[in-house]
Amino acid sequence: MSKKKAHIISHTHWDREWYLPYEKHHMRLISLVDSLLDKLDAGTEFKSFYMDGQTIILEDYLQVRPEQRERLEKHIKDGRIIIGPWYILQDAFLTSSEANVRNMQVGHHDAKRYGVPAKVGYYPDTFGLTGQTPQLMKQSGINNVFFGRGVKPTGFNNMVSDSGYESSFSELIWEGPDGSKVLGILFANWYSNGNEVPVDEQEAKAYWERKLADAEKYASTGELLFMNGVDHQPVQLDLPEAIETAKKLYPEVEFIHSNFPDYIDAVEQAVDRELSSVRGELRSQRTDGWGTLVNTASARIYLKQMNQKGQALLEKVAEPLASLADLLGKPYPHHTFTYAWKTLMQNHPHDSICGCSVDEVHREMVTRFDKSRHVTETIIDDSKQTIADAVDTTVFSKYGEDPVPLVAFNTSGWDRSGVISVEVDAARLYFRENLGLEETTRRMSSVDLSGRVLVDAEGNVIPCTVEDLGLLFGYDLPDDKFRQPYSCRRVRLTFEAANVPALGLKTFAWVRSSAAASASASAKTSLLAGSRTLENGKLKVEIADNGSFTLTDKQTGRVYRDLGIYENVGDIGNEYMFRQPDGEEALTTRGLKADINVIEDTPYRASVEIVHHWEIPASADEKLDQEQRELIWYPNRKAQRSKELIPFTIRTIVSLSKNGKGVSIETSFNNQAKDHRLRALFPTDLQAAVHNVDSMFEIAKRDTVPAEEWENPSNTQHQQAFVDVSETGAGLTVANLGLNEYEVLRDGRNTIAVTLLRATGELGDWGLFPTPEAQCLGEHTVHMEVIPHNGDGIRSGAYAEAYQFQIPWTAAQTGVHAGSVTPDYAPLAWNGQELAFSSLKVSEESGDLMFRWYNMDSSSAELSFAFKPVNGSYYKSNILEEQGEALQPANDGSLTLPVGPCEIVTVGVSK
Template sequence: MTVHVVNHTHWDREWYRPMESFRARLAELVARVCDQLDAGELGRFHLDGQTITALDALEIRPDLAGRVRAHAAAGRIQVGPWHVLADNQLVSGENLIRNLLTARRVAADLGLELAPIGYCPDAFGHPADLPRVLRGFGLDTALVWRGAPPAYPRFTWRSPDGSTVTAVNQGYYEPEVLWEAASAADRLATFRAKQAGRDADGPYLLLNGGDHLAPRALPAGLADGAARESTLAEYFAAVRDAVPADAVVDGELRYPGDWLTFVLAGTLSTRLYLKQANAATETLLESWAEPLTVRAGRGEAVGLLRHAWDLLLRNAPHDSICGCSVDEVHRENEVRFDRARQAGEHLVERALLDLGLDTRLAGDPVTDAAALVVVNPHAAPAAGPVTVDVYTAPGHTVGGLVDAAGAPVPYELLETEPTPLFCADLDILPDTRDTLRHRIAFVADPPAGGWAGWTATVVPGGPATPDPGVPGRTVTRGDWTLTVADDASFTLVDAASGRTLPGLGRLVDTGDAGDTYTYDPPRLDEAVSPVLRDARVHQSAVASRIVARAELTVPAGLTADRTARSAERVTIPLTVTATVWADMPELDWRVEFDNTADDHRLQAHFPTDAAATIWRADTHFSLLDRPLKPALGPLPEQRGYEADAGVAPVRSLAVLPGLAVLAPGLPEVQGIDGEPPSLAVTVLRAVGWLSRPDLRTRTAGAGPQLPTPEAQCRRRIVAGVGVRLDDDEASATAAAARRRAPLRAWQLRPGTPTPAPTTGLRVDGALVSAYKPAEDGAGAVLRLVNPTSTEVVATVAGVPGELVECDLAERPLGAEAVGERVPLGPYATRSFRVGG
């Protein structure tokens, strides 16, 4: 029945203050903790679960470094195991792995030892694959809270691949128990009684601290065996063998919470532009910069690659990527994303240059031919659409397109305009040339892990005019006929299967009286859909397309008492585009608009024509089944609870019977139990408060009541998804991977010959999650993933050397090499050292 008291702080790097304001206070806290440890007022202190707290403090107080190291070496200060406390659901699995790898490197640089505990209690729910990630770093425990099943104070948590950890469900915020010495004994007794109601046997964990609070020492007289200073590792050692055999929880932790234990599902869609930027930057680093750096053998680029990841990781904390901080924080987030992308694009350019593909357009603009290269980031053949800008000399235009064998290739001119072209580099004098930029699109099929070349013929003449289309509402391509409806949704008829799916992409706008944490429809809500104003049809050998112009007339905001949508209306012009590319069994749906309204949510609905009770979605490395639900669960009647919002995190794929929706960068999806069943993808949520105390869907505040006008997202909104009439696991997950990282095309430097097709890494039967430089500089690491429920055997080719299996921390699991055929169980991942 002993209470293990763990002195700690939970340090949000940025939240209701910007980062530098918080960091100044963090340095003060670290200095105070060192003084308390020196004086014996504290025995031990947990400096949150992230190494960036120590890094941030010591950057501005380097004089504290020796004291921090000494206390850490003596076991009095614990940090980690993470570099930052990320929102584990809104970042990729590779992001989580880089997070833990970075923590190891930073801890070593600072002379600190990482706490051997999977510490993440304040994340807004926990993904199904987290036990797998933790076990890959030798961590067999997890401290969780939000989203954990309230019935279990501790349990065995199991990932879809079978990985397990011992999980403890415990709130991290208990500073008031020991805050005042005079009342500490009574408050401790109350705490023990509350814990005994959850767990009759004990021992109990008291996390003595909270958000941004300096520690208070254990009052004299309490350390009598009933309470003692401890560490998380000691507590887990005491309870590790006391988990009931039947207390096993599978999959993600998004259970309805107990009192004040909010999952805060609205953070999945708050400031969606941040989620889109994060997904794009993760893809740039994971699918492009890392594999190309390995392919080019650019070992000297590892420092820049780590820097790009560090910038990206600093946007991963739950108050950053979730969009639930003050506006200043998220302006800085956007700058960090931009900086990470700048570094990533430089890495891509330099790797391509070393591989003989010079994408720097220096010299005289072309007058006869432009060499183009299309690069495939996937370890499998991939056919798909690409767009590329072809810059010609003035008075010239693109007259044709041929492949490497000289065969004509259909293409579509999308736009053309005069464009000054500037180029400069270490070996290129700065120069600006007048050019005509011609944006063209075509369907390419470069080989696995490699590239192929095409040649755009250039001829004299005035700029060609893009096809303006013709008025119309229906296009047919192959077996598919697509028609736009009066509400700007689409009906798809598939002649091969006889299926008709109306209402695809139906936009529904509702009010939102909530805050950055929680969607809250006003009492008197009003649902609005667009009205079609104009539609034009574009038909070419490359694509069939309908461009619909529509108007969405919505309330300007809320009434003064926030109980209804306002009588004042604003009209938002929309452009909704539906494209079917040649030989591609996929509908490309896209919406663009400038948001000029406040306090509303816009979702795109995609119904199926089959009965369903569940929907499937991809998480980090696995597919998960989730039940279809009403759009919103029952409203709580007691204070301190929240309603089931119905939404769930999706990496890039949501599936109903006969229908797959591919939505990278749009992580909030609802599987709605209706007639017919449908998937609702959130494309905008606009709110104006960090937290409010007057919600119906969450009956208590979740943070400071501060205005966040920029969370109204009055900006350009662009959202796109892919739609497939296919629910096969293997083909749907492969299509989602292609959607996350589409083919890319570049014009090569004038005078460069068109490159021949070149193959790289090829993996058949599985997906590649990572192909990256090894952390220790010895070769590379290849990670294979089977996200499906069926065992597969992957075949690997095109790697420089043998495969030696390793864990996620990149430690070899044996000395023997693995052959080219790699078995992967259901939902399995396997990692390998290559060429080291």
């Protein structure tokens, strides 16, 4: 038998912010890196240090110590400080598919400035892992994943329990849904199992006797891994001396100051037995369910909403618009995108986006979300105006001297219809005209808004609601002169844009036309079939006295009842985990009469307002404070809800549009209660043992009934865009905006429960950290869409509809002018029923257009597409946008490409 080898890897796990605000952790980081550089400068006995897999640490350090760049670069190039592959260590379930890709791209890009990025799939403390992680690793040139959670639970103070294994060893084979396989290394004794190695022989003997046995208990080979570091742990500077002590005590073991690449090579060479295979998501499925940290998905939901908006604007609006503008000659702003993405991703570490830090951390996150969004909106404004000003709008010149053209952009990957609102200026007067404020005001106030209608490029009148916003001040910021202030008369136009092509545009104009106005007036229709019934060609919605609604899918004949009831229960847990008080009966609006009123009745949309005047307990009782102070683990708490009741009013707007495939729900409330959870309930009454849920590049299939080891009464889980329950012939999809927690209830009705609010007052984990702002007091508004279908969410288009729900419409006003872009324009045409479109951007490395899709299905598919403006070459790429296999288009320029089951496919198009 070969000699056992103890690989001791120096590292620190660096949460940028958590139980301390960012800057307090930041200052400790400066001291850590200073001491590391001094140690490395002193000699070569201290071999190397792993910088936690995230290049942002380098930015954070050099922000304060820029003069140390040369020293830092030297040790990175010498391989003694190992960096990458990520920009940050993100949460896997609460960050979007493309955010995970950008994280890898930015991490690699930044690491290459210093040296070579480590090909280490590093997830030391991520709260579970998504099923497509192996494929993302393989597409990044990484053949391994190191992780600490998801296969077995961790308990109090990050100590790993011995129950609930899904793998025989700490080494395993992890397979993704597409068949990608990587070597998985589970930190079976946590990522601190080699922390603070003693130099003293007596202490070292006791230490290594225990540590060696723990490692051998789970290792499949004699290559034993010891992680010398943990959260915010300073560098152990005397580690070389400690290793020498260990060598003296255990000559039969080879102790080395190792690194991840060497350890991986050693394990791959040493494995001589079949390893356990784990397939798909790692969510601690085979555990008692109390330590999964899954309810971070509902902690501080306002953060999740801001993140959803920021991600959608960047990846689904700004990037495709900037790509199209690039084709028109406006250079793609790579540097600006990188800044926006980095600012957004600084909110993506698990202790940040999970909402499980102290209040100061999350206040700073709100600022970062705003900053990233402001940059993104600037890119969107510049790009959409470039495109709009290139559209040939001369077709509207026949309507007189003052048509107001506007361009509606569909930046999703599918044709789209939907209601949009656009603010346009009917007239402007710039202050440079020197008319004086009084005359300027008089002229703008007297602008005639009558006799106008909205038309498309073919002259069809589009039903439209006009809201006069009155006299407003505005300004331009030209690139070649000083700011240009003006006074304007602004209106808001609301209408349904029908059949706007994927990644394309459709042009309209608000024009003067008496004939068109007459046609518009005679075309008045309604989607109301009574004061509480909304109906279009596909759906019928009937609202009951208690505010719930019955939804009839006209295409299948299936009827769904009791949708939209609200449920409220107590929560005596923490930011990490929900815990309902023992014996508590849930409160619901089932027996509560609601105020119901029609608030919108137009040819393109009908909306009904539902108001519930409710009362709920003000908080938990006093025992919760006592149990928190005594650090009683949340499953063992006995607190109940307070007897005091306070008002809790919920306002719901249920809307149905003319071409709508689903029912839109907007829910708003002012939360003044503490220690509770609010959910919306959607009974499906469908027979299914599993359900489908949107995750990273995957429609994950999950069991509704958990494994037999599961003890937690709650079985809440993560979602991205939607959750779906289906049976043969019928299905119900519930889409959301930033509501990342759901549960399919075991209530005999397969009810989809979506968490709208979770209010709690402590961080949790290893001590008492009060977080009063996590009670989320104040105004909240959430959005959902309920989409029935024929039982096949992919091929019915229900999932595409749910993805489009994530993406806001974009519009821009322009003038009457000639242009190179037609009024109805779509440069990309593609087909692939099983595929979801994910991304269009321009590669910084090559300048090529990069298109990405993924197969939603577990069977093979085919992608066909053509991109009209480009006559360049096509090639298959990966998530790092590296050029791969050349693809040969047909004579007409179209391309057909086979796509494997659950494959993520990226196609590069040179310009």
